[in-house]
Amino acid sequence: MGSTGRSTLAEKVWNQHLVRKGEGQEPDLLYIDLHLVHEVTSPQAFDGLRLAGRPVRRTDLTVATEDHNVPTLDVLAPIADPVSRTQVETLRRNCAEFGVPLYPMNHAEQGIVHVVGPQLGLTQPGLTVVCGDSHTSTHGAFGAMAFGIGTSEVEHVLATQTLPLKQFKTMAINVNSNTGRLRPGVTSKDVILAIIAKIGTGGGQGYVLEYRGNVIENLSMEARMTICNMSIEAGARAGMIAPDETTFAYLHGRDRAPKGEDWDAAVEAWRELRSDDDAVFDAEVDIDADTLTPFVTWGTNPGQGLPLADRVPDPEAIVDENERVAAERALEYMGLEAGTPLRDVHVDTVFVGSCTNGRIEDLRSVAEIIQGRKVADGVRMLVVPGSMRVRFQAEEEGLDKVFTDAGAEWRSAGCSMCLGMNPDQLAPGERSASTSNRNFEGRQGKGGRTHLVSPLVAAATAVRGTLSSPEDLN
Amino acid sequence: MDAFTTHTGIGVPLRRSNVDTDQIIPAVYLKRVTRTGFEDGLFSAWRNDPTFILNTVPFDHGSVLVAGPDFGTGSSREHAVWALLDYGFRVVISSRFADIFRGNSAKGGLLAAEVAQPDVELLWKLLENQPGTELTVDLREKTVQAADLTVPFDIDDYTRWRLLEGLDDIGLTLRHADAIAAFEAARPGRLPTTVG
Numbered sequence A: 001m002g003s004t005g006r007s008t009l010a011e012k013v014w015n016q017h018l019v020r021k022g023e024g025q026e027p028d029l030l031y032i033d034l035h036l037v038h039e040v041t042s043p044q045a046f047d048g049l050r051l052a053g054r055p056v057r058r059t060d061l062t063v064a065t066e067d068h069n070v071p072t073l074d075v076l077a078p079i080a081d082p083v084s085r086t087q088v089e090t091l092r093r094n095c096a097e098f099g100v101p102l103y104p105m106n107h108a109e110q111g112i113v114h115v116v117g118p119q120l121g122l123t124q125p126g127l128t129v130v131c132g133d134s135h136t137s138t139h140g141a142f143g144a145m146a147f148g149i150g151t152s153e154v155e156h157v158l159a160t161q162t163l164p165l166k167q168f169k170t171m172a173i174n175v176n177s178n179t180g181r182l183r184p185g186v187t188s189k190d191v192i193l194a195i196i197a198k199i200g201t202g203g204g205q206g207y208v209l210e211y212r213g214n215v216i217e218n219l220s221m222e223a224r225m226t227i228c229n230m231s232i233e234a235g236a237r238a239g240m241i242a243p244d245e246t247t248f249a250y251l252h253g254r255d256r257a258p259k260g261e262d263w264d265a266a267v268e269a270w271r272e273l274r275s276d277d278d279a280v281f282d283a284e285v286d287i288d289a290d291t292l293t294p295f296v297t298w299g300t301n302p303g304q305g306l307p308l309a310d311r312v313p314d315p316e317a318i319v320d321e322n323e324r325v326a327a328e329r330a331l332e333y334m335g336l337e338a339g340t341p342l343r344d345v346h347v348d349t350v351f352v353g354s355c356t357n358g359r360i361e362d363l364r365s366v367a368e369i370i371q372g373r374k375v376a377d378g379v380r381m382l383v384v385p386g387s388m389r390v391r392f393q394a395e396e397e398g399l400d401k402v403f404t405d406a407g408a409e410w411r412s413a414g415c416s417m418c419l420g421m422n423p424d425q426l427a428p429g430e431r432s433a434s435t436s437n438r439n440f441e442g443r444q445g446k447g448g449r450t451h452l453v454s455p456l457v458a459a460a461t462a463v464r465g466t467l468s469s470p471e472d473l474n
Numbered sequence B: 001m002d003a004f005t006t007h008t009g010i011g012v013p014l015r016r017s018n019v020d021t022d023q024i025i026p027a028v029y030l031k032r033v034t035r036t037g038f039e040d041g042l043f044s045a046w047r048n049d050p051t052f053i054l055n056t057v058p059f060d061h062g063s064v065l066v067a068g069p070d071f072g073t074g075s076s077r078e079h080a081v082w083a084l085l086d087y088g089f090r091v092v093i094s095s096r097f098a099d100i101f102r103g104n105s106a107k108g109g110l111l112a113a114e115v116a117q118p119d120v121e122l123l124w125k126l127l128e129n130q131p132g133t134e135l136t137v138d139l140r141e142k143t144v145q146a147a148d149l150t151v152p153f154d155i156d157d158y159t160r161w162r163l164l165e166g167l168d169d170i171g172l173t174l175r176h177a178d179a180i181a182a183f184e185a186a187r188p189g190r191l192p193t194t195v196g
């Protein structure tokens, strides 16, 4: 980020949080407004505080939830897996000892950390938000500077509420279409999968991505969160979207959003949070959204994706040697033949959920397609709300009935099958269409094969049993 | 973190290069929830072998590890440094360290002293010929000394200063406690909190 001239959104938020500008090779010291904590990356941070006799500096800017390890069935029984149980119990002890507020399993506010922050109204424009989890980038959808940190940084923030950081570079991702809308059946998940396929899983390295353009402006907050969530899959530190009326409307009236005069003052300040017209980005990428169709991944990294209408690629045709070898290996792991139409690929499991697509709009869009239809024979479909609030909301709207009537399983809130850390896992060789964000080898369970898809594709795939989009159902 | 000026302890010759963090401590130990108690994980695969140097007297009481080049490569796990410290090592000597390991060492208070390979060979010979020889590592002078042998080591000025002062990352930041407090005092009251 240049320090002269007009500023980008990222630069503005950065500068507003400078406790101290670094001298020479020293990093800047940045104030952190919100620290989200979960059970996997926090135990050693708390233990480090204990060893050094340090308190948590701002318990009132810190909140913890249990998500990665929690089962989504039999949620009142003790957790069976000893490692998972230890992590969850350790978090509870640490939060009690250090005075950090916690939403434990079965609490009405429990859920995936990146679903909980926004729905409470804690995630707000212009804040700095950190969490010991790479998908913290989700919160950037509000115009916050949000990024994942490691365990020693978690300890650092707990102790000081600051982080020493070198400035990130900025990249504008301009997503435009003639109408400012996406074509029917195309979602923000397809947009981000297409972006990652275009710039590659390392394309965003060292950058904060700012998503801009008429398509982004017309997206709902939840759709924006899906895009920012997967910034990390493009290698970026963070993703951001300038706050606008959609953002303000989403926040208005939420528990932790400002009220009364504070609200007016906040909105006034938030309106300033956009890149100046003549701001210069370190890099720019243009996406023509009129060409976008439903996207699915065929390989074992999120950049290995193609339009659903395509075929499994032929590694022989890939020029770059590294990419060719990676593709060969991916096809072998995925058990796919080059040239197979993606629409012919059979799945065993469909997973709807995660911090990418486990929000109420995602569930509504899945319900709309699955309503009155049946999950195909031999296919298991799991629908897992991202938080307890999402769960209650969905049940109030009767979505759970729609899912169970179709033959899907309706679960309690958590990360679930997004990663193989809790009981919801793929068996070796099992293939899934998943609305989550990572398709690495073994991510959903040892030997499991993951195709990343949008909620709409997940729903249509569940009905047909092969990778499909809603238009295939007609 | 304790300040480091000099340290004297038994030197352990580890004639292996490319000791990666998986060898220093395997991934199964990463599931733990504590910051201490990783001594049993240190070189755990090698320690199954009764002839491995750390299974022999007097090296089992060593505190200065003298290893081959490219020490600490591989995954970035900080547990590698914790395991060495928990076992009792205060200094690792090598002619080349992996960058991330070197950074993690500075954070944890372990001195990663870069010694030229010919000097490492001299130390190895000395320690093997006279097991139990104590090495004195002087961070102010940047020397390693044993019997009548003294060899220099390299360390960047910033890390050296941190270790001499005994400042971990948090300690470094807390030197600016006033600036943090001033920043906090100026934050608007409407910003969200997680309590109340």
Ligand code: SF4
Pocket (backbone or CB within 6 Å): A067, A068, A112, A113, A114, A133, A135, A354, A355, A356, A414, A415, A418, A419, A436, A437
């Ligand atoms: S849902 Fe998946 S990506 Fe999101 S926080 Fe949980 S494990 Fe991480």
